[in-house]
Amino acid sequence: MDFRLSDEHEALRKTVEEFAREVVAPVAEHHDRTEEFPYDVVRQMGEMGLFGLPFPEDYGGMGGDFLALCLAIEELARADSSVAITLEGAVGLGSMPIYRFGSEQQKREWLPQLCRGEALAAFGLTEPGGGTDAGNPRTRAVLDGDEWVINGSKAFITNAGTDLTRLVTVLCRTGERADGRPELTSVLVPVPREGFRASRKYSKVGWHASDTRELVLEDCRVPAESVLGDRGRGYAQFLSTLDEGRVAISALAVGLAQACVDESVRYSREREAFGAPIGSYQGVAFRIADMQLRTHVARLAYYDAAARMAAGAPFKREAAMAKLYSSTIAVDNARDATQVFGGYGFMNEYPVARHWRDAKILEIGEGTSEVQRLLIARSLGLPV
Amino acid sequence: MNIVVCVKQVPDTWAEKKLSPDDKTVDRVGVDGVMNELDEYAVEEALRIKEALSAQGGGGEVTVLTMGPDKSVETIRKALSMGADKAVHLVDPALHGSDALATSYALSKALGTIEHDLVILGVESTDARMSVLPAMLAERLGASQLTFARKVEVGTGTVKIERQTDSGYDVVEAPIPAVVSVVEKINEPRYPSFKGIMAAKKKPLTTLTLADAGIEADNVGFAGSGTEVTDFAARPPKQAGQIVKDEGDGGSKLADFLAQQKFI
Ligand SMILES: Cc1cc2nc3c(=O)[nH]c(=O)nc-3n(C[C@H](O)[C@H](O)[C@H](O)COP(=O)(O)OP(=O)(O)OC[C@H]3O[C@@H](n4cnc5c(N)ncnc54)[C@H](O)[C@@H]3O)c2cc1C
Numbered sequence: 001m002d003f004r005l006s007d008e009h010e011a012l013r014k015t016v017e018e019f020a021r022e023v024v025a026p027v028a029e030h031h032d033r034t035e036e037f038p039y040d041v042v043r044q045m046g047e048m049g050l051f052g053l054p055f056p057e058d059y060g061g062m063g064g065d066f067l068a069l070c071l072a073i074e075e076l077a078r079a080d081s082s083v084a085i086t087l088e089g090a091v092g093l094g095s096m097p098i099y100r101f102g103s104e105q106q107k108r109e110w111l112p113q114l115c116r117g118e119a120l121a122a123f124g125l126t127e128p129g130g131g132t133d134a135g136n137p138r139t140r141a142v143l144d145g146d147e148w149v150i151n152g153s154k155a156f157i158t159n160a161g162t163d164l165t166r167l168v169t170v171l172c173r174t175g176e177r178a179d180g181r182p183e184l185t186s187v188l189v190p191v192p193r194e195g196f197r198a199s200r201k202y203s204k205v206g207w208h209a210s211d212t213r214e215l216v217l218e219d220c221r222v223p224a225e226s227v228l229g230d231r232g233r234g235y236a237q238f239l240s241t242l243d244e245g246r247v248a249i250s251a252l253a254v255g256l257a258q259a260c261v262d263e264s265v266r267y268s269r270e271r272e273a274f275g276a277p278i279g280s281y282q283g284v285a286f287r288i289a290d291m292q293l294r295t296h297v298a299r300l301a302y303y304d305a306a307a308r309m310a311a312g313a314p315f316k317r318e319a320a321m322a323k324l325y326s327s328t329i330a331v332d333n334a335r336d337a338t339q340v341f342g343g344y345g346f347m348n349e350y351p352v353a354r355h356w357r358d359a360k361i362l363e364i365g366e367g368t369s370e371v372q373r374l375l376i377a378r379s380l381g382l383p384v
Numbered sequence: 385m386n387i388v389v390c391v392k393q394v395p396d397t398w399a400e401k402k403l404s405p406d407d408k409t410v411d412r413v414g415v416d417g418v419m420n421e422l423d424e425y426a427v428e429e430a431l432r433i434k435e436a437l438s439a440q441g442g443g444g445e446v447t448v449l450t451m452g453p454d455k456s457v458e459t460i461r462k463a464l465s466m467g468a469d470k471a472v473h474l475v476d477p478a479l480h481g482s483d484a485l486a487t488s489y490a491l492s493k494a495l496g497t498i499e500h501d502l503v504i505l506g507v508e509s510t511d512a513r514m515s516v517l518p519a520m521l522a523e524r525l526g527a528s529q530l531t532f533a534r535k536v537e538v539g540t541g542t543v544k545i546e547r548q549t550d551s552g553y554d555v556v557e558a559p560i561p562a563v564v565s566v567v568e569k570i571n572e573p574r575y576p577s578f579k580g581i582m583a584a585k586k587k588p589l590t591t592l593t594l595a596d597a598g599i600e601a602d603n604v605g606f607a608g609s610g611t612e613v614t615d616f617a618a619r620p621p622k623q624a625g626q627i628v629k630d631e632g633d634g635g636s637k638l639a640d641f642l643a644q645q646k647f648i
């Protein structure tokens with residue numbers, strides 16, 4: 001057993017670390033304040049091939065794997081969670097379902113432009129009426145001749161309203177199954193399109209530079225062949241998409257947690273109180289030691305889930321544990337880092353304040369912490 | 385056109401740099417190594433020249449050459465993952481302690497084993513900051529010397545550069561073969577893609593010892609160096625700054641200070 005990254009993964013991690021430090025970090029505060037989508041950063045990420053990391057070269061990808069994507073997300077999150085979630089949403093939620101479940105023609109049509117980062121895809125599952133109970137959507141698609149007619153709305157959809165957004169996969173109710181449960185189908189909606197509207201951006205607590213929209217579909221018509229994979233497969237598709245996505249969110253949380261450690265170490269060596277650096281007091285130093293400990297354990301948890309995924313082994317429970325633990329400790333580290341910074345930690349222009357605001361959503365998105373506990377408990381055979 | 389880019393691994397720009405007390409050389413063991421930043425611009429420029437020429441149907445390869453301990457392979461890999469075609473690594477314990485003079489000799493010998501029309505380097509390394517290597521190398525190779533380039537244009541049999549000066553730039557043109565050193569204004573180095581990183585693994589890497597390159601041991605290392613570090617001391621701690629209170633004459637006080645320090 002060897003927990004070290006391969007030379008190639010380590011080289012990629014270093015490259016993205018450099019990119020995050022040189023390109024992402026210097027403009028993070030600006031985008032956080034203005035809530036502008038960082039088009040210039042995204043363009044450069046596209047040129048580096050980050051949006052194509054886990055896909056084969058044949059579809060315009062980089063020929064890497066899911067771990068490669070996770071490492072890039074972790075390093076970006078050390079600088080700016082908004083940029084990291086933009087990549088995670090675009091690749092993990094946007095492109096991945098096309099690659100996993102799409103027809104050959106759908107893959108050929110969409111993946112090359114998505115891999116270049118010239119187009120962004122979004123995944124619309126959550127509705128205003130509920131996200132945890134995602135298997136029960138109100139959005140309907142009805143076949144009318146050779147077209148689907150979609151009506152409904154989706155809530156909190158990442159990357160759904162940028163100038164680069166070209167595709168939104170929408171989970172729709174398309175009928176009823178024999179067992180009385182709804183028949184769910186993922187329908188590809190190329191955008192912009194008549195009947196599709198991405199409403200105003202939400203005013204969010206964090207992730208200011210990430211694009212999050214409510215979507216309204218009113219008699220939105222798409223060709224019958226816009227079904228992702230097969231009709232009625234929507235439920236299984238999103239469950240598996242979320243299993244993978246959780247590993248990526250875990251990587252994002254680890255990046256944020258590490259950023260909190262790095263900032264705290266730097267600050268506590270410089271900042272003085274009572275004539276000595278605050279890092280010389282155990283009350284501060286031990287707190288930071290604990291932050292590093294948690295970050296390390298969380299990182300091992302997501303490496304393990306990613307390694308299982310790469311080996312084709314079951315990883316559902318490990319993904320849930322990695323997501324649950326790393327999002328929890330990201331919030332802990334962000335809270336502790338702001339404490340280390342004292343009053344400055346409460347000032348928006350300090351990265352730790354941004355990390356503090358950016359951390360909370362990690363316990364909510366792609367399955368709340370309660371959902372992760374449900375999954376873990378069920379995997380243990382508990383009747384919950 | 386065949387281009388060789390000389391790259392050097394230096395201690396991480398962000399790390400504290402130290403000299404080892406034993407032999408007064410830069411401590412390269414205890415710190416992370418990175419490609420000398422200016423060399424990234426050199427690699428980028430070589431790749432751009434090659435890409436522009438190949439768009440016009442021209443051929444040629446970009447080779448990276450580095451002299452340094454085993455660890456320097458990391459820097460070679462980075463240049464290869466940016467897109468260089470192959471690499472030559474000059475590595476031999478006898479090279480340790482070489483100054484600029486000895487290094488230029490060793491590199492010129494290694495260059496003798498690689499077909500080249502153009503040699504591109506950064507104007508200086510962030511650890512030694514001598515900025516003499518390009519000139520010494522051109523002299524040893526008997527090649528044209530074009531330094532401080534902020535723009536490079538390749539013609540037929542010639543190279544033309546804009547040479548950065550304090551007040552602007554000079555246009556300098558010279559026949560090939562030539563040694564060109566570049567400043568950071570010249571371009572924006574690319575970040576390697578994962579595809580590039582994977583491809584780098586499969587690119588040819590030749591390792592040369594002194595004997596392979598025909599280097600005479602007497603001319604390199606401490607013995608072959610023309611300079612010697614006799615002593616060194618840690619930088620003194622930062623002095624407290626001087627605070628100028630503006631009592632209506634703040635401007636002239638500042639001007640006096642700057643004049644005193646010979647800034648104006
Ligand atoms: C910034 C942002 C970006 C997002 N991006 C996307 C996206 O790109 N695509 C997408 O589809 N969605 C996205 N979401 C939605 C996100 O996944 C949901 O918010 C999340 O799944 C929770 O759903 P909900 O908000 O409807 O909460 P609810 O489902 O209403 O849950 C409310 C509370 O009840 C708890 N709860 C619910 N059921 C149970 C139960 N059975 N047992 C115990 N507790 C339970 C929950 O854990 C939670 O604490 C995003 C959200 C945000 C804020």
